[in-house]
Amino acid sequence: MNLVRAVITAGAVLAMPALAHAQEEAAPPRVPVPKAITTVKASRTATKTVRTPVAVVTPAHDPAAPAFRGEGWFQQECGVCHLGRWRKQGQLQPYAPPLTGVLKSANPAREAAVRAFIQTGSQNMPGFRNTFTAAEFDELVAYLKTL
Amino acid sequence: MRTHMTRMMLATVVIAGSLATVPTLTQSGDGNGSLTGTVKGADGTVMEGVVVSARSATHAWTTSVYTDARGQYRFPPLTPGQYAVWAQAKGYAVARAGANVAHGGAVADVRLEPLTDAKVIGRQLDGPEWFAALPEATNDDKRMKHLLRNNCTACHGPAYTLAPRFDATGWRSIIDVMARGIPPTRGPGEGNRTWQAYKDDLAEYLGRVSKDLQLKPGPRPSGAATRVVITEFDIPRQGRPLSVHTGTIWTDGPGTRYESKGARDIWVDSTGKLWVSDDRSMGRTTGRLDPRTGTWTDYALPDAKGIATNSHGIWGDRRTDMIFQGGQPDGAILAFDTRKEEFVHFARPNTIPGGGGHIDVDSEGNAWAPAEAGALRLNPKTGEYTYFPVPYPDEVPQANRNQYGLAVDAQDNVWLARAGLEAVAWLDPKTGATGHVRFDPLPTPTLTEKDRSMPVGMNFGPPNGRGPRRLGAGGRNGGNFMWVALNKSDELAKIDVRTKQLVKAYKMPEGSAPYFATVDKNGHVWVPAQNADRIYKLDPRTEQMTEFQLPTRGTDLRHLTVDDSTPTPTIWVTYNRSNKIARLQER
Numbered sequence: 001m002n003l004v005r006a007v008i009t010a011g012a013v014l015a016m017p018a019l020a021h022a023q024e025e026a027a028p029p030r031v032p033v034p035k036a037i038t039t040v041k042a043s044r045t046a047t048k049t050v051r052t053p054v055a056v057v058t059p060a061h062d063p064a065a066p067a068f069r070g071e072g073w074f075q076q077e078c079g080v081c082h083l084g085r086w087r088k089q090g091q092l093q094p095y096a097p098p099l100t101g102v103l104k105s106a107n108p109a110r111e112a113a114v115r116a117f118i119q120t121g122s123q124n125m126p127g128f129r130n131t132f133t134a135a136e137f138d139e140l141v142a143y144l145k146t147l
Numbered sequence: 148m149r150t151h152m153t154r155m156m157l158a159t160v161v162i163a164g165s166l167a168t169v170p171t172l173t174q175s176g177d178g179n180g181s182l183t184g185t186v187k188g189a190d191g192t193v194m195e196g197v198v199v200s201a202r203s204a205t206h207a208w209t210t211s212v213y214t215d216a217r218g219q220y221r222f223p224p225l226t227p228g229q230y231a232v233w234a235q236a237k238g239y240a241v242a243r244a245g246a247n248v249a250h251g252g253a254v255a256d257v258r259l260e261p262l263t264d265a266k267v268i269g270r271q272l273d274g275p276e277w278f279a280a281l282p283e284a285t286n287d288d289k290r291m292k293h294l295l296r297n298n299c300t301a302c303h304g305p306a307y308t309l310a311p312r313f314d315a316t317g318w319r320s321i322i323d324v325m326a327r328g329i330p331p332t333r334g335p336g337e338g339n340r341t342w343q344a345y346k347d348d349l350a351e352y353l354g355r356v357s358k359d360l361q362l363k364p365g366p367r368p369s370g371a372a373t374r375v376v377i378t379e380f381d382i383p384r385q386g387r388p389l390s391v392h393t394g395t396i397w398t399d400g401p402g403t404r405y406e407s408k409g410a411r412d413i414w415v416d417s418t419g420k421l422w423v424s425d426d427r428s429m430g431r432t433t434g435r436l437d438p439r440t441g442t443w444t445d446y447a448l449p450d451a452k453g454i455a456t457n458s459h460g461i462w463g464d465r466r467t468d469m470i471f472q473g474g475q476p477d478g479a480i481l482a483f484d485t486r487k488e489e490f491v492h493f494a495r496p497n498t499i500p501g502g503g504g505h506i507d508v509d510s511e512g513n514a515w516a517p518a519e520a521g522a523l524r525l526n527p528k529t530g531e532y533t534y535f536p537v538p539y540p541d542e543v544p545q546a547n548r549n550q551y552g553l554a555v556d557a558q559d560n561v562w563l564a565r566a567g568l569e570a571v572a573w574l575d576p577k578t579g580a581t582g583h584v585r586f587d588p589l590p591t592p593t594l595t596e597k598d599r600s601m602p603v604g605m606n607f608g609p610p611n612g613r614g615p616r617r618l619g620a621g622g623r624n625g626g627n628f629m630w631v632a633l634n635k636s637d638e639l640a641k642i643d644v645r646t647k648q649l650v651k652a653y654k655m656p657e658g659s660a661p662y663f664a665t666v667d668k669n670g671h672v673w674v675p676a677q678n679a680d681r682i683y684k685l686d687p688r689t690e691q692m693t694e695f696q697l698p699t700r701g702t703d704l705r706h707l708t709v710d711d712s713t714p715t716p717t718i719w720v721t722y723n724r725s726n727k728i729a730r731l732q733e734r
Binding site: 039046080083 | 207264266267307310311312313314316317318320321324329331358381382383384385386387388389390391392399400401403404405406408427428429430431442443444445446447448449452454455456457479488489490491492493494495496497498499500501519520521525529530531532533534535536579
């Protein structure tokens with residue numbers, strides 16, 4: 001299992017995050033709350049408006065391909081920690097290490113170890129032994145091999 | 148000749164279940180681009196309330212209808228072309244077909260095969276079905292069920308939350324991270340006080356019950372609930388494709404907060420175009436859908452770094468088609484002129500509190516937003532902000548002084564949802580008079596000493612909350628009443644705006660989590676359910692409530708808008724966590 005952790009840590013170093021968490025959920029500065037009805041004049045500005053037509057782009061994969069289906073399971077169950085949140089400024093740094101390289105060209109022993117790690121979990125990661133059907137878990141592993 | 152051509156153009160391929168193939172080719176029908184068919188179970192009996200969806204490869208939207216009591220479905224006229232067709236019912240594998248819809252019409256008959264794996268069936272179900280499976284025989288289990296409801300599924304749908312079926316250790320690690328923030332901005336044991344206080348209790352409960360939950364699909368729609376056409380528009384995103392899972396195929400599970408969260412509130416203008424707020428998507432402060440063409444346009448108000456500002460609530464004035472958005476980082480109420488297609492920024496002077504997320508517009512065209520301990524009004528004609536204090540009773544602890552939803556009634560009184568107080572507050576802007584209408588706590592479960600010491604908010608608190616979240620009257624449509632979504636207790640409360648009294652609370656399915664309410668021109672009250680993938684229509688005269696099930700899982704409904712310009716009101720709703728806009732038309 002130490003091997004798996006080492007690989008995961010190495011992956012975190014190799015795949016540098018695109019953006020750090022910054023200025024999330026910014027709240028307006030608090031001011032003293034008036035006790036009476038208060039009217040103030042605002043300065044009105046017609047601001048710069050950026051207009052962008054956008055078209056729907058569907059993922060460019062065979063929907064039935066195991067690795068593509070596995071990406072769906074990854075987004076659904078692993079993404080909360082291993083994918084960065086999307087915000088207006090782009091995709092933020094993931095909370096947990098990205099899994100780049102963890103199963104890339106892995107030999108059977110390493111794959112078995114990673115499978116067991118995902119099923120069992122650790123102090124910081126829940127185990128997913130009750131989450132997926134056997135076929136779904138294979139799809140998840142097929143996706144991890146592409147990272 | 149026409150008959151010959153019609154028959155020549157008919158084409159249907161039917162695939163039943165996930166594996167079996169049933170060769171069915173029916174050559175009948177002479178409609179104009181019609182698509183019809185019959186849905187049967189594996190034993191050959193017809194099935195009512197099965198949702199059948201069709202999508203052309205050239206369109207960014209999906210059309211769905213339901214089978215009637217004879218198991219038959221009928222699409223509205225479709226643009227001729229090749230369509231993917233699929234049928235879904237809870238407890239059954241998706242059945243896929245292809246149909247070449249020509250001017251003569253096409254027929255696709257479908258057969259559904261039952262599923263057996265509880266994990267797979269669980270992904271098809273929504274909040275009420277997951278909650279029905281949670282034990283509550285003892286006071287402690289009932290207490291934990293309500294704590295789950297008030298602290299976890301107040302933000303995350305039960306199907307998404309519970310489907311991983313972790314053990315107690317796994318649940319504890321997740322709850323601990325949740326309490327500290329993702330990524331953790333606070334140390335171990337710090338962060339949200341309520342979640343920290345309950346994390347061991349919740350982890351033990353979830354670890355004990357979630358692994359072997361006996362899930363049972365609820366009843367399929369029948370009667371009036373099947374006479375509806377639902378059109379779901381995918382929302383494009385700058386710089387990335389649609390998510391792999393958007394809840395379209397139920398057995399694939401719901402979309403996620405991180406990959407497919409997007410549009411939040413929605414408003415329809417006088418020309419039928421839809422406008423949404425968005426606090427996630429790049430390049431978008433507001434987005435516009437033209438449903439006639441399916442085209443989408445992003446509008447960004449760039450900040451100093453060129454990044455589009457967030458927006459949370461949205462509402463507008465159909466007389467001017469001016470829209471207003473809350474949730475701005477500077478506390479302003481952001482205006483947007485839809486005819487000129489430009490933002491108008493009214494800088495908020497720093498002598499009054501900033502406006503919060505939810506927005507409504509009064510009969511004079513003023514925009515309103517909740518503000519600290521009161522409400523903020525923007526008069527877009529004069530450019531004046533007015534802050535109205537709506538004080539809390541002195542005995543309310545600071546931790547419980549929170550508010551979220553805001554709505555204007557038919558008399559232009561302003562109402563605020565105050566979950567921490569288990570109340571709604573009202574304000575008469577003409578006189579400055581204010582007051583509260585309180586909701587009694589739930590009689591069960593019995594609280595512990597720890598429960599009684601917990602702070603209360605719309606997404607945290609002890610197990611007896613009712614959780615007024617958002618509310619609405621649909622402007623003049625609301626008449627003498629304001630409708631309040633009691634998010635934690637699954638009720639729709641009716642308040643008389645003249646007497647400021649609670650008239651009645653209508654019970655909704657447990658675990659559905661009503662989130663908002665508005666009223667159409669016929670006086671019908673429309674309620675999106677945050678955790679149920681269902682929209683409810685209440686006829687206050689007959690007190691009949693109709694439940695419309697949606698064709699997508701993990702919708703996370705937070706808002707909707709009514710287009711009263713159509714003979715039968717058209718309902719538009721955003722799927723906050725599945726990145727779609729849906730149109731619901733009764734037929």
